[in-house]
Amino acid sequence: MSAKTPSRLEKILDSGQLAVTSECGPPRGSDPETITKKAEMIKDHVDAINITDNQTSVTRLSSLASCIHLKLMGLEPTLQMVVRDRNRIALQSDILGAASFDIHNILCLSGDHQVFGDSSQGQNVFDLDSMQLIQTVRLMRDEGKFLGGDDIKRPPQMFVGAAANPFADPFEIRVPRLAKKIAAGVEFIQTQCIYNLDKFELWMKQARDRGLHEKVYILAGVTPLRSAGMAKYMKNRVPGMDVPDEVVKRMAGVPKENQPEEGINICVETIQRLKECEGVRGFHIMAIEWEEKVPEIVERSGLYPRLKD
Amino acid sequence: MIVADKKPIEEIIDMVKGYQKILIAGCNECVTVCEAGGKKEVGVLASALRMYFMNEGEKIEVDEITLERQCDHEYLEEIRNSIDQYDAVVSLACGVGVQFMAEKYFGTPVYPGVNTCFMGVTEERGVWSERCQGCGQCILGKTAGICPISRCAKRLLNGPCGGSTQGKCEISKDLDCAWQLIIDRLKELDRLDEYEEIAPIKDWSTERAGGPRKVVREDVRQ
Numbered sequence: 001m002s003a004k005t006p007s008r009l010e011k012i013l014d015s016g017q018l019a020v021t022s023e024c025g026p027p028r029g030s031d032p033e034t035i036t037k038k039a040e041m042i043k044d045h046v047d048a049i050n051i052t053d054n055q056t057s058v059t060r061l062s063s064l065a066s067c068i069h070l071k072l073m074g075l076e077p078t079l080q081m082v083v084r085d086r087n088r089i090a091l092q093s094d095i096l097g098a099a100s101f102d103i104h105n106i107l108c109l110s111g112d113h114q115v116f117g118d119s120s121q122g123q124n125v126f127d128l129d130s131m132q133l134i135q136t137v138r139l140m141r142d143e144g145k146f147l148g149g150d151d152i153k154r155p156p157q158m159f160v161g162a163a164a165n166p167f168a169d170p171f172e173i174r175v176p177r178l179a180k181k182i183a184a185g186v187e188f189i190q191t192q193c194i195y196n197l198d199k200f201e202l203w204m205k206q207a208r209d210r211g212l213h214e215k216v217y218i219l220a221g222v223t224p225l226r227s228a229g230m231a232k233y234m235k236n237r238v239p240g241m242d243v244p245d246e247v248v249k250r251m252a253g254v255p256k257e258n259q260p261e262e263g264i265n266i267c268v269e270t271i272q273r274l275k276e277c278e279g280v281r282g283f284h285i286m287a288i289e290w291e292e293k294v295p296e297i298v299e300r301s302g303l304y305p306r307l308k309d
Numbered sequence: 310m311i312v313a314d315k316k317p318i319e320e321i322i323d324m325v326k327g328y329q330k331i332l333i334a335g336c337n338e339c340v341t342v343c344e345a346g347g348k349k350e351v352g353v354l355a356s357a358l359r360m361y362f363m364n365e366g367e368k369i370e371v372d373e374i375t376l377e378r379q380c381d382h383e384y385l386e387e388i389r390n391s392i393d394q395y396d397a398v399v400s401l402a403c404g405v406g407v408q409f410m411a412e413k414y415f416g417t418p419v420y421p422g423v424n425t426c427f428m429g430v431t432e433e434r435g436v437w438s439e440r441c442q443g444c445g446q447c448i449l450g451k452t453a454g455i456c457p458i459s460r461c462a463k464r465l466l467n468g469p470c471g472g473s474t475q476g477k478c479e480i481s482k483d484l485d486c487a488w489q490l491i492i493d494r495l496k497e498l499d500r501l502d503e504y505e506e507i508a509p510i511k512d513w514s515t516e517r518a519g520g521p522r523k524v525v526r527e528d529v530r531q
Contacts, residue, residue: 112472131466131467132510163471170493180467240470240471
């Protein structure tokens with residue numbers, strides 16, 4: 001693997017250093033400060049910042065506009081793009097829009113079903129799926145072509161990512177699915193939040209057995225738990241999330257006021273253990289509405305200072 | 310079959326209020342099988358309407374008929390001689406039948422008596438579920454005979470998504486994950502390796518997206 005785009009994230013991964021990424025959820029309003037303040041909190045501790053795309057199908061300020069705010073701050077955004085809300089015209093158009101601001105990372109996702117959000121009566125699109133979106137970005141970048149076959153003037157230069165969820169079912173196709181995304185052209189992966197380390201390591205082993213860890217950069221996803229309640233909620237209510245009983249017990253076993261600290265401890269321990277897992281090339285820290293804790297997690301995990309590209 | 314569900318009686322009352330004489334027209338095909346618009350349901354609806362308007366002190370005459378099909382000229386013609394005596398028709402056929410009736414009897418108001426839902430199967434009596442969205446380019450040969458377009462909530466051609474949990478879809482624990490079903494059946498057929506073939510971007514022009522569709526078969530045309 002050698003760098004093909006001006007992406008800083010790609011350069012860092014390509015150099016063999018562990019990468020650290022994080023993400024910010026845009027506001028439910030038009031105040032840009034909400035996004036820039038979150039970015040300020042984490043900017044010195046991460047290599048790139050994902051901006052979520054109407055996550056959980058709740059309408060928010062757009063991912064693309066938020067990425068532009070980050071870019072104007074001199075930061076490195078990763079544009080999350082779901083196929084739920086846009087057809088192939090809009091997807092390609094927004095990719096070009098992002099490219100016009102020299103946004104160099106994209107994360108191709110299906111998106112949560114709209115039933116979870118504030119517009120459950122709305123239509124969904126799913127003209128492409130996430131696999132096909134990966135192919136689309138690679139076509140636009142590498143061939144300089146639109147899906148329709150026409151040439152693109154100044155094609156996008158994007159480092160292409162996708163998600164992988166080792167904990168969703170059926171488990172037996174989770175590695176084949178990763179292989180399929182690699183075949184589609186994905187270059188980096190950010191995984192679902194990892195609480196079940198044994199299962200994650202099994203998934204990584206299966207990926208290594210097929211040599212997939214040498215074909216894609218895998219960033220292990222972590223989310224610090226803030227409370228025992230959050231642990232239970234994620235265990236029971238969030239589809240595709242695997243929070244083992246012992247994690248819930250550990251959170252519930254400390255007094256409420258100490259639970260946030262315990263959550264950070266678990267997160268740091270997870271990173272430290274997975275640093276030793278062959279094929280893990282970095283970490284994606286999803287501190288949901290708790291961005292101020294990202295620097296502490298990064299520092300305590302021995303991932304600070306961030307190296308320069 | 311085309312699966313339909315009953316409309317709330319209040320909605321039907323609202324539509325026919327003010328008419329003197331109406332015809333409730335059932336259909337002997339799909340809506341009979343799914344027990345929404347056959348002869349039996351025509352009778353039940355007609356009785357309910359008569360009772361309602363009698364209690365309201367309003368005079369309304371309600372006749373009943375159930376045609377063999379409402380999607381064919383031949384059977385719709387059966388009411389040509391009697392249609393003019395009615396102020397309105399409530400068709401308990403699917404939306405196809407309602408429209409064909411309206412096209413044919415241009416001057417007569419035709420109201421829908423059911424909500425047309427989908428193309429599906431009878432899982433058991435009283436339970437019907439979707440199987441096909443008529444996309445016009447069948448891919449069942451590639452997906453072990455299980456359709457991800459009609460049965461995956463995101464119609465993913467390269468699923469499953471990350472929300473598949475214990476065989477169920479992320480949107481409901483009562484809904485099977487179509488991709489779990491596909492994987493299970495590919496395994497049964499010893500074809501699991503086919504999962505890794507990437508399904509290409511679909512041509513949706515033969516689906517609703519391409520505009521109203523038509524099949525013209527010169528070989529059978531008269």
